[in-house]
Amino acid sequence: MKVMKFGGAVLRGPEGFRQMSDILQRHADERILVVVSAFSTATRDLEYTARLAVKGQLDDARERLDHVVNDHRTLMKGLIPSPSVREALDVLLEGCRTELTNTLTGVSITRQLTPRTLDGILSYGEYMALHIARHVLGSRGIDVAGVDARDVIETDGQHGAARPLVDKTRVRVRQTLWPVLDAHRVVLIQGYVGRAEHGATTTMGKESSNLTASLLGSLLDAEEIVIWTDVAGIRSGDPQICEGTASRPRLSYVQARIAAEEGVKLLYPTMIDPAEQAGIPIRIAGAAEPDGDQTIIAAEASSCDPIVVLRDDMDPADNHVTVSVVFAPAAAWLEAAGTTIRELGVTEAFGLVLQPGDHTARLMLPRTHAARAAAQLHARLV
Numbered sequence: 001m002k003v004m005k006f007g008g009a010v011l012r013g014p015e016g017f018r019q020m021s022d023i024l025q026r027h028a029d030e031r032i033l034v035v036v037s038a039f040s041t042a043t044r045d046l047e048y049t050a051r052l053a054v055k056g057q058l059d060d061a062r063e064r065l066d067h068v069v070n071d072h073r074t075l076m077k078g079l080i081p082s083p084s085v086r087e088a089l090d091v092l093l094e095g096c097r098t099e100l101t102n103t104l105t106g107v108s109i110t111r112q113l114t115p116r117t118l119d120g121i122l123s124y125g126e127y128m129a130l131h132i133a134r135h136v137l138g139s140r141g142i143d144v145a146g147v148d149a150r151d152v153i154e155t156d157g158q159h160g161a162a163r164p165l166v167d168k169t170r171v172r173v174r175q176t177l178w179p180v181l182d183a184h185r186v187v188l189i190q191g192y193v194g195r196a197e198h199g200a201t202t203t204m205g206k207e208s209s210n211l212t213a214s215l216l217g218s219l220l221d222a223e224e225i226v227i228w229t230d231v232a233g234i235r236s237g238d239p240q241i242c243e244g245t246a247s248r249p250r251l252s253y254v255q256a257r258i259a260a261e262e263g264v265k266l267l268y269p270t271m272i273d274p275a276e277q278a279g280i281p282i283r284i285a286g287a288a289e290p291d292g293d294q295t296i297i298a299a300e301a302s303s304c305d306p307i308v309v310l311r312d313d314m315d316p317a318d319n320h321v322t323v324s325v326v327f328a329p330a331a332a333w334l335e336a337a338g339t340t341i342r343e344l345g346v347t348e349a350f351g352l353v354l355q356p357g358d359h360t361a362r363l364m365l366p367r368t369h370a371a372r373a374a375a376q377l378h379a380r381l382v
Helices: 014-026 042-054 058-079 083-110 115-139 166-183 209-219 253-261 269-278 330-344 367-381
Strands: 002-006 032-036 144-147 186-190 193-196 201-203 224-229 250-252 282-286 294-298 307-310 320-326 350-354 360-366
Touching (some): 002 014, 002 209, 014 224, 032 115, 032 209, 042 058, 042 083, 042 115, 058 083, 058 115, 083 115, 115 144, 115 186, 115 193, 115 201, 166 209, 186 209, 250 253, 253 294, 269 282, 307 367, 330 350, 330 360, 330 367
Parallel strands (some): 002 224, 032 186, 144 186
Antiparallel strands (some): 193 201, 350 360
């Protein structure tokens, strides 16, 4: 069996759902667990409603919530032909709106937004995505069922960054998930969320749907974990910044972890460990071109050409930004960085070579120069 994760960047419109359906149809002879993320910007929008509510701006919070629910309703109506199914999903979405409105009202009255309450609010993005995706695939003739991740993944109580309790989750996988997988060819489960021992909904941190896929893949002894995205695998740089990016077809688990820690998009440190411990490869591929460029992460060591990263996780108030380069020889990086700094006329910049054995380097420079610096470093090193 395989585990496949489809992210919100893919499932943002009808074309992404067609891509998911086509991919699953191509694997018609295999049993597949599909992990889905919240659609598009739903998680960010739900967090914004909570931040508005805690400031006492309840009307604005409810207006933003209406946009979130209506976006899901519009997407659902364009994807599902059956009036009865659309009506049932309408009821579900309206129920989500009512529950969220009640929670936001309480937050607005008390002016308190605990991590536990925020986790509960954020979890609705994945919950709505799970049910819509299940019915879309069912309407296309796929034998599919859905399972709530909160009935499978048990975590500690660290809201916002909960850690899975692997042994207890293993028991739930055996008791709850395997029977559904035995009965259906495709089973959907939402990423990002779990349930704490005390029963509250938890979230496992930024982009932890990849962790969900890796964790469940390891516990199911999957043949492969596939992360379907809107990009054709790991690239040598961000295509929106760097020209002529190249594929990075293979990374070892160690290399992937280094790249993740330096901020390479699509990679997150937490997703590496479960797959590595189980010896299961992770494949990252573009849903629009399933046979196009892709990246395999596995145990075998391999050489890897440089990857340039413009860190997007910096504090927006910070005037300086880090541009990282991984897997570049130190001498080549120093020469490229020096030339780039001189050509850009940057006077407030410094570079620091870290972990020479990993050929990892960072350049910190003013935010206004960061994108051009990343593009120039890419041109000189790739």
